[in-house]
Amino acid sequence: MGLADRAVGFLLSFISLSIFTYYTFWVIILPFVDSDHFIHQYFPPLEYAILIPVFAGVTLLFFLCVFIGMVILKSKKKKP
Structure with missing residues (x-):
C-alpha cells in the first residue's frame, strides 16, 4: 500500500x-x-437533523437508480 x-x-x-x-x-x-x-x-436547528439525512438518502437513491438504469440500457443494446 x-x-x-x-x-x-x-x-x-x-x-x-x-x-x-x-x-x-x-x-x-x-x-x-x-x-x-x-x-x-x-x-443548525434540530429539524435539519432529519431533513439533511433524508435529502442525502433520496439523492443517493436517485443516482443509484439512474446508474442501474444506464447499465440495463447499455446491456440491452449489446445483445443482438
Missing part, C-alpha cells in the same frame, strides 16, 4: 469520524442543553 493510499484512507476516516461526532452531539446531547447556551450557535 502506497503512502498516498494511506493518507487518503486516514483523511476519509478522519472526516467520517468528525461528521459522526458532530451529528451525534447535535442529535443526542444538544436537546438536553439549555437553549440560551452559547453552544447552540454552532449547530
Whole structure:
C-alpha cells in the first residue's frame, strides 16, 4: 500500500469520524442543553437533523437508480 493510499484512507476516516461526532452531539446531547447556551450557535436547528439525512438518502437513491438504469440500457443494446 502506497503512502498516498494511506493518507487518503486516514483523511476519509478522519472526516467520517468528525461528521459522526458532530451529528451525534447535535442529535443526542444538544436537546438536553439549555437553549440560551452559547453552544447552540454552532449547530443548525434540530429539524435539519432529519431533513439533511433524508435529502442525502433520496439523492443517493436517485443516482443509484439512474446508474442501474444506464447499465440495463447499455446491456440491452449489446445483445443482438
